[in-house]
Structure formats: structure tokens, C-alpha cells
Amino acid sequence: MTRCFRIINELEADGVDFISSHELGELLGCTPSQVRQDLSFFGKYGLSGFGYAVGLLHHDLVHVFGADRHFPAILVGVGNIGRELLENDVLQGCGYELLAAFDSSPAIIGREINGFTVRDAAELEEFLRETPTDAAALCVPEEAVGETAELLCGNGVRAIWNVSGGEMKLPWGTVREDLRLSDSLLSLGYRVKESLTRREAVGE
């Protein structure tokens, strides 16, 4: 559904009024009947002969994904990935309000990136005590994940997006999402191997 939401976002931005389940299926790489089944879960958006009303669908999916909530969020760790998030407003584009970015490296603290002045990670705890913060994007080095996650959760952060590759244990009730580049790459490797094995078996 996140992909569907993203595509509906793009259609809405492009000023498309209606889209058929067939066209939407093409964009999503699934069948028209899968599209109809999935969207019927959220309500009735289809108009026979016209397709789906993009504006209505967009309005409701924004609500479903909380993209209208502007969750106050911070970014911790401004390495390559953190910089990517900062430079391209990635958090802001997904319904978060980015409040501040932190790093512990003197080479990065104080630098301005896309309107944000990177703050000293030593000020993180004080910042969280003073500023209600729902979510944190964790982009610190792997070995710093556990400690940083503990500090965040101990100071009111309810949701952690861990893009650091490290493992973290969180208090019960914390919302988490772990994104690991290497997991995705291993999954590709598994399928490449299967595909090559099949080709070898048929002597290709």
C-alpha cells in the first residue's frame, strides 16, 4: 500500500483526475482486480466508466498513512544516509515535521544543510526534554545504535526509524521500522543465484 500511496501522490501532483484500475495496476505491477480488491478496503472510490477519483483517494490515503499529522521528528547522524534525508526533504515528504538534525562529529556540527544547522549530539537529551518529539530517524554508525536508541526512548520518542544497520532493543510499545541496505541486497543475491542456477541447469 505504501507504493500505491506514493503513486497516487504523484498522479495527484500531476493533476490527474481519474485513473482506471487497469492503468493503476500497470503502474503498480499487479492486476486490475488486485487493485480493486485492495482499494475497496478503504472505501468506495471507483466510478463505473471513469475509474478512481484520484483526489478523493489521495485525500483518504493521506489520512490512512498519517501524512497529514506532521509528526515532530528529528534526525540523528548526518553521514551519507542522513545527508540524503536532509538534502531531499525525505522525512517532510512522508508526513513528518523535521525539527532538528544532530551529529557528534566536530567536522559536521554547525554545518548548514538545506536550511538545517547540524546540532551537537551532546545537546540531544536537553532538546528532547524541552521539545515533544514523536519520531527519530537513526542514521548513526552501527555501534552507536543501542545507546542512542535508549537515550531517545528514555526521553519521550515513541517511534524509531533505524537506517543504521545496527540492532536495537526498544521498550515495549515503541513503534519501530528497520531498514537495512544489506538485507535488501542479500535478498537480491538469493534470487540472482536461483536464476543463474536455473539457467545453468538448462545449459544456457
Place this chain on the structure above:
Amino acid sequence: MTRCFRIINELEADGVDFISSHELGELLGCTPSQVRQDLSFFGKYGLSGFGYAVGLLHHDLVHVFGADRHFPAILVGVGNIGRELLENDVLQGCGYELLAAFDSSPAIIGREINGFTVRDAAELEEFLRETPTDAAALCVPEEAVGETAELLCGNGVRAIWNVSGGEMKLPWGTVREDLRLSDSLLSLGYRVKESLTRREAVGE
């Protein structure tokens, strides 16, 4: 299973000989019986009273994930994400042999990063004609994804790892894996919203 493989990798590197399904479940965040069920799929590794033989398990999982195949691979697009992959040997750590990195920006072409000199994307087609390449990590800007993927697949690349955020259509039979930062972030937002709604409902 990719997570399990990563953890077994780490245990092997740390010189651990045996691990119980209970301990492995703790690390993976699942029950011991789930661990036993999942691993029984690949063979018999458990020794009653000792747990799993980490070395054996590692050896076989390396094979399952093709991490011993050293798929020849290239990197296209050396922005923030591409740089992260280059600097940290991410592809090499997942069973790929990185042959070269390409970019089209004059500011980046010729720069050396972690032993790789970034090559001009204009040479990509020639390179692929001369060098058998199984896989490509695609880290170009969103709007360049379609065209680049077409060039890659038209010149023998069988697997595309798309980390660019854009959409691509690939020839039938191409192995693909799409990793989108924003999909993961939207998924977190959905659950943050659900969690906040529940808290509001009980007046927390």
C-alpha cells in the same frame, strides 16, 4: 532469513561455536520454535544440548544466499547513497564483486572513493559490452532510472537493485529488488498514527 544470515555472519566472525534456538530467537526477536522451524528448512544443524553449530549453519547459508558467488556488479550513481555503498563495501559484504562505479556529473567523475575511481557514465555501455556483469546497484536520480535500467538490461545485466526511488520497467526474467526509503518511512508513519490514535482513544 536475511536477518538470520546477517546475525549468523556476526556470530561466526565473533568466533561463537554453538548457539541455542533460545539465544538465536532473542537476537532475532522471535520464539525458539520459530527459529527451529525456519532452520529445519535448510537442513539439520541442531545438536541436542549444544544448540546450533554456527560454522556449519554459516557455511550453508552463505551458499543459500549466493554470498560465495561473487556476482560481478557495478554501481551507477555516486550521490549520497552510492557513496555510502562505496565507502562501506556494502556490495562486497553481501556476495558481490564490485567492478566499477559510474556517475555522469563532472564534479564526481575521476574522484577516488575507497579504492574506486568514479568513471564517466558515458563509458557505461562500452564497459558492459566488454565486461560480463550480473548485477547493478542503481543509485541515480529518480528521473534517470528508466533510461539507465534500459541501458543496463540491454547490455547483459540480469539483476537490478534499485535504490533510487524511481520506477523502472524491466525485461521479463530480470531479477529486481526495489528499496525505497520513503516506503519504509510511510510504513512507520502508518503505525505511529495507529499508536497515537489508540493512546488518544484511552485518553493518555
